[in-house]
Amino acid sequence: MxxxxxxxxxxxxxxxxxxxxxxxIGNTFEFNIRLRCTDIPAMRSDNLHDTVSYAExxxxxxxxxxxxxxxxxxxxxxxxxxxxxRFPEISGGTIEVYKPTPPVSAELTRAGFRFxx
Numbered sequence: 001m002x003x004x005x006x007x008x009x010x011x012x013x014x015x016x017x018x019x020x021x022x023x024x025i026g027n028t029f030e031f032n033i034r035l036r037c038t039d040i041p042a043m044r045s046d047n048l049h050d051t052v053s054y055a056e057x058x059x060x061x062x063x064x065x066x067x068x069x070x071x072x073x074x075x076x077x078x079x080x081x082x083x084x085x086r087f088p089e090i091s092g093g094t095i096e097v098y099k100p101t102p103p104v105s106a107e108l109t110r111a112g113f114r115f116x117x
Contacts, residue, residue: 001106002091003040005052007033010061011100015068016075022103023068030110031061032096037089052087060086072097072113080115092117 010031014024042051053054060082068077076095084090098112 002036002038003043004093005033005035005037005054005057007031007054007057010038010058012062012073013064014065016070016072016099017068019103020071027101029065029075030098030100030112031065033057033061033079035083035087035090035093037087037112038091039089052088052089056086057083061077072099073115076113076115080117083102101115 010033011028012031013026013072014029015026016029017023017027034097035057037052040051041047044050061079064078064082067078069078076097079095079097080093083093096116098110099101099111102108102111104111
């Protein structure tokens with residue numbers, strides 16, 4: 001038995017980007033996470049210790065977000081590595097990282113990267 005854990009609209013401040021100004025000023029980043037798990041014992045036990053904790057997932061994203069990357073692709077990869085190392089029951093998922101206000105000369109809602117595995 002398994003399921004999908006979902007975190008949507010997590011907004012964190014970070015200093016990711018290629019340009020020196022992006023690194024100096026920083027930006028708000030938005031994260032959407034979907035994690036497929038092969039087995040979640042908490043479905044049967046109703047015990048927090050048997051689940052993949054939303055709070056711990058968010059803490060991992062915060063840790064990786066605090067280390068600047070030039071590219072969103074690298075940030076998503078580091079989040080993936082950290083999550084799958086901590087929770088081996090994760091069998092697949094999606095990590096989306098967006099810049100709601102990217103430094104471009106065009107009007108748009110957001111720009112980002114989506115990593116699927």
